[in-house]
Amino acid sequence: MSTLTLSNITKSYPNGYQAVHKLSLNIEEGEMVVLVGPSGCGKSTLLRMIAGLEEITSGNLKIDDCLVNNLEPSERDIAMVFQNYALYPHMSVYNNMAYGLRNRKTPKADIQRIVNDTAEMLEIEHLLERKPKQLSGGQRQRVAMGRAIVRKPKIFLFDEPLSNLDAKLRVQMRLQIKKLQRRLATTSVYVTHDQVEAMTLADKLVVLNQGTVEQVGTPLEIYDNPASVFVATFIGSPAMNILDAKVTKEGLQLGYSLSPIDTQSLKPGDIKLGLRPEHINIVEKMPWFEVEVELVESLGADLLLYCKTLYHKTMDETAQSLVVRAEGHSKIEIGDILGLDIDQKHLHLFDADTSKHINIDLKMNSKRELLYA
Amino acid sequence: MVERRPLFSLFCHIILILGILSIAFPVWVALVATTHENTAFATGTPLWFGDLGFSVFSDLLSNQSTFNNSQLPITQMLFNSMVMALCITVGKLTISIMSAYAVVFFRFPGRMFAFWIIFFTLMLPVEVRIIPTFEVITNLNMLNSFSGLTIPLIASATATFLFRQFFLTVPKELFEAARIDGAGPIRFFIDILLPLSRTNIAALFVITFIYGWNQYLWPLLITTDVQYYTIVMGIKQMLGVVDGLIEWNKIMATTIIAMLPPVIVVIAMQKAFVKGLVDSEK
Known part of the structure; x- marks a missing residue:
């Protein structure tokens, strides 16, 4: 259970392009925050800055009141689920999930227990010996989630994790992510461009446009009272x-x-x-x-x-x-x-x-x- | 060709058989030559086995034979060739895989400059830069030594380029996932990148081993001591007879021996190769 505080976060590239502009946001304990916006709005950049994969040009990023701007991703105690899952292709599912724990010098017996428990929770215990290429899209997705969960991180980060799945599976996984997040009560940041996903998953919805926050609120607040034409046309299907x-x-x-x-x-x-x-x-x-x-x-x-x-x-x-x-x-x-x-x-x-x-x-x-x- | 016409496949087979014959015939001649007395070659090239059996081979390998009274120790030359080929192969693979890793996965000033410099050396193979290289090796007192034999041939733009192309196809999320999992650059390299490049390493191993084994000009230049002769250049030394008969049977036997290690490497590595290709992981 952790809080995440972004204050005046800016990301600019050497060529002068500003992907994120003075963005401030508070994320409460156990909250599922969804960042939504059209492509190029800076939502992925923002997530990657939280993860520590991109440098923060200026502003402060705090996890539990502790400034993490200059910490390595592994030191921030976060876990990330990537769009293409980024599973290690040559490792079995078990090793994929255990890799992060091994790097943290977790005792072997503990690793085994944690990985098995997590696999059971995700219903992938029969797949532990397989390689990623022997899995279907949905199974890979679950392994990627498992890899994030085993570490018991302070914050989960999801980077469009469902966009590689077909429509039916996407709905299933959406429900599963929601259930898991409820169950684990871990603070989560979820990036998507799909407004249905955003509406259904979010405790708090953040609509981004051109590197700034257009509106923050619960999905219904945003649906009922869009702050601008941009939000109005972005949230709701078909558009307003x-x-x-x-x-x-x-x-x-x-x-x-x-x-x-x-x-x-x-x-x-x-x-x-x-x-x-x-x-x-x-x-x-x-x-x-x-x-x-x-x-x-x-x-x-x-x-x-x-x-x-x-x-x-x-x-x-x-x-x-x-x-x-x-x-x-x-x-x-x-x-x-x-x-x-x-x-x-x-x-x-x-x-x-x-x-x-x-x-x-x-x-x-x-x-x-x-x-x- | 999708069509199956009897005449056409006959034609194809004839071409193939001709190809095989033209490759196999010299090997056949060499093999047959090893079983004849040296005097047999004065009257022509024998095409069927003589009555010496394997005695030429066993003489050669026990270092009892001489070439026109000069000692050319076959086992020593084989060992030298092996050391040279292996040093070049391991050195090349190590250096090129590491430089490709640096060029692809890290951002540092002068990165592209370094890459282009490496790329530029593609245009300068050993034969082109042989005189300056020889000068450098002489000044470093590396004539007649294994370091002199191998070091100048280790740097390789081709291998660096090959690994670079492969690394570019590795999704960068893998690197990021490893970073989040607490693996530093070295852990990532050892735990993830190396296992992924297995097939590329096997392919390059074969190519470079043969390249190293077949080196002729460079060892010929920098070795004057029999102790550092490699087998490929040693064969040429055997032909240098001032007066007297060229000992074809021994030379052919040496050739056959010299041919074996590359053949073994190819056959052994081919398994890894095919395995890697069949369950390619990406």
Whole structure:
């Protein structure tokens, strides 16, 4: 059980490229923290700095209040699971798991007991004599985890450990990692670009973008209250729709369609609207705006409708596309015209210039009925 | 060829048989020659065994025979060749595997410069730099010694380059995993990198051993003492007869003896080779 504290961590390369910029983060005891972001956001670099595989240009990295900036990876008491597992190809599974312990001069009897116990926990005890190349992807993955677990490290680091597995196995291993982490209660940092993995595994989710933290919070907090357009579009699948709109005295204007929302507290001008596909309602009467269905994707339980706003026919504005989630057996076909509405409590507003979330309570305009009269 | 046409496979076999014959015939002649009296060669080259049996070999190996009254101790020459070939092989492998390790796995100033310098020596084989090398060895008083025979031939860009190419294919995560597991650079080298390069080492061992064994020009230059003659150059010395008959039967026997160690190395190492290729680990 350990804490991990990052303060003002910066990584810059000799060519001037800054991969991580003044990043600060607190990780509590036993917490599973998931770093998520698009490729090139610095999440792997950050993890490798925690591991001690990359030098920290500036800032402090503390494990249990002990500065570890200049310690070798082995002295930091961390364990890492790599994306390609990095198992030693010429060693048996047993030796792979025992190697780290041997280097620490653990007595032989202890090594045997620890490795066997861990193998049993991971259900790989029948594979101990095999070489990595004789194992399937999922088994290799478990051996890689076993190698991390046997050392009883202060912190687990996972570098996209599931991305080499097929979809079904990935879901299984995801559950197993979650269970194991609960059981061992070891502080963990998990890097992924897959937002489903991030949402399901995280106690605390850290969304990274271009080397800085965009938002930190529980998965649901981030889903419900994304701090910026970036987070809004990154978390949630399919992504949140972002539409350009205008604030006028009468309400929010999307094309020629005026929403019946009270805009007293907003400053007039451009604004971005965020609407999650699952929060958009298809309505028969009094829609806010209309769309034409361009493509229909059936996921079984749900139907994803890829639509285009219709107002461009009457006004000099380009059409905007959006995705709507509908009930799986709705009879909707390509070319249909749908009327859409949204509950105002699910409507997110973002500043058009800074892309940051605007936090105000939206109210329905009392003149709603009048507008549609 | 996927097609199986009888005429074509006949043609292929004829070519193959011709190839084998052209390689095997000189060996056959050498083998046959060892069983004849020296006088038999005056009238032509015998093609079938004579009546001496293995007596030429046993004379040679017991150092009882002389070549036109000069002593050329075969066992000593065999030993010298063995020492030379093994020293060159072990030295080459050690130095090149370590320099490749340094160049691939570490970042230090002048790394690429060092690599290019090594690479550049590819263009300077022994034959090209033989006069300056000879000068250096003379000034170091290393004429007529094993160190003089082996050291100048140990440095090898080819082997360094081969190991470098192999090390580049080793995933760097392996190095990092070992670092996290508490293995320093030396532990990683011994515990992980060396076992992984087994097959490469075996291949290079064969190539370098034969290279070392077949050295002719260099030992010819720097040895004047019979005590340091190697067998390959020794054969040439046997031919240098001022007047009298060239003792072909003894020379051919020496040739056959000289041929055996490389053949044994190839056959022995081939097993390791094939094994390494069959369960290649990556």
